Amino acid sequence: DVKVTQSSRYLVKRTGEKVFLECVQDMDHENMFWYRQDPGLGLRLIYFSYDVKMKEKGDIPEGYSVSREKKERFSLILESASTSQTSMYLCASSPIYDVWGPDRPGELFFGEGSRLTVL
Amino acid sequence: AQSVTQLDSHVSVSEGTPVLLRCNYSSSYSPSLFWYxxxxxxxxxxxxxxxxxxTLVKGINGFEAEFKKSETSFHxxxxxxxxxxxxxxxxxxxxGYNNNDMRFGAGTRLTVKP
Structure with a gap:
């Protein structure tokens, strides 16, 4: 079975702390994503990585950074946590989207989520 | 602008009755579509x-969806x-054709009454 594992389901941190959220996938997918999910705002893309050491900013990258040193692992870093970053964080992975291959739509596989509270 | 619209934020049904959750999209491309x-x-x-x-796709747990290009819908x-x-x-x-070109609808909360 396909699996995306987020290391922490629930975290409580203080303002100004550095926070690491880890995500590991076992499907050999090229693409990995970090989203945050907030009531009324839906899912918003923070960062995307399409290869080891490669990354692209998503819609809301401010206050976040990412690291992808190995293909299976994608980390989200909050350098100095703020209360506005209290949220549910979802990691996802996907195979490469093949525009010529109808059987390769590049669907996303999600982890269970990490609920972060910043006090 | 390209977008995904889920027409109902909340749907309530009784157990044993049919479920319909509606989704319309606008896109310049021939899209891939998903339900989560x-x-x-x-x-x-x-x-x-x-x-x-x-055009008729069967999924898990008895769900299915039909793609209607003329209506740009995927209910x-x-x-x-x-x-x-x-x-x-x-x-x-x-x-689109980039690997991060996924757009999410706002979501529909389904309530099932006994």
Whole structure:
């Protein structure tokens, strides 16, 4: 079975702390994503990585950074946590989207989520 | 602008009755479309996907969806709701050819009454 594992389901941190959220996938997918999910705002893309050491900013990258040193692992870093970053964080992975291959739509596989509270 | 619209933010049905969750999209491309389900405090799970092979797509847990190009719709249905179907459902559309061109609908919360 396909699996995306987020290391922490629930975290409580203080303002100004550095926070690491880890995500590991076992499907050999090229693409990995970090989203945050907030009531009324839906899912918003923070960062995307399409290869080891490669990354692209998503819609809301401010206050976040990412690291992808190995293909299976994608980390989200909050350098100095703020209360506005209290949220549910979802990691996802996907195979490469093949525009010529109808059987390769590049669907996303999600982890269970990490609920972060910043006090 | 390219977008995904889930027409109902909340749908309530009785157990054993049909479910209809509506999704419309606008896209310049021939899209790939997906439905995901999210139970409370969980991640999103893929229910089904449309990839142009067939317009009627069957998914897990008895759900299916029909792609109607003329109506730009991809509505999710189930003949008979079960209590365990109560969750949030997201319509997701691949809007372009880049690997990060996924757009999410705002979600529809399904309530199932006994």
């Amino acid at each position: 389900v999210q139970h409370p405090n969980k991640g999103l799970q893929l229910l089904l996907k449309y990839t142009s092979a067939a 999710l249905t189930k003949p008979s709701a079960h209590m365990s179907d109560a969750a949030e459902y997201f319509c997701v559309v691949r809007m």
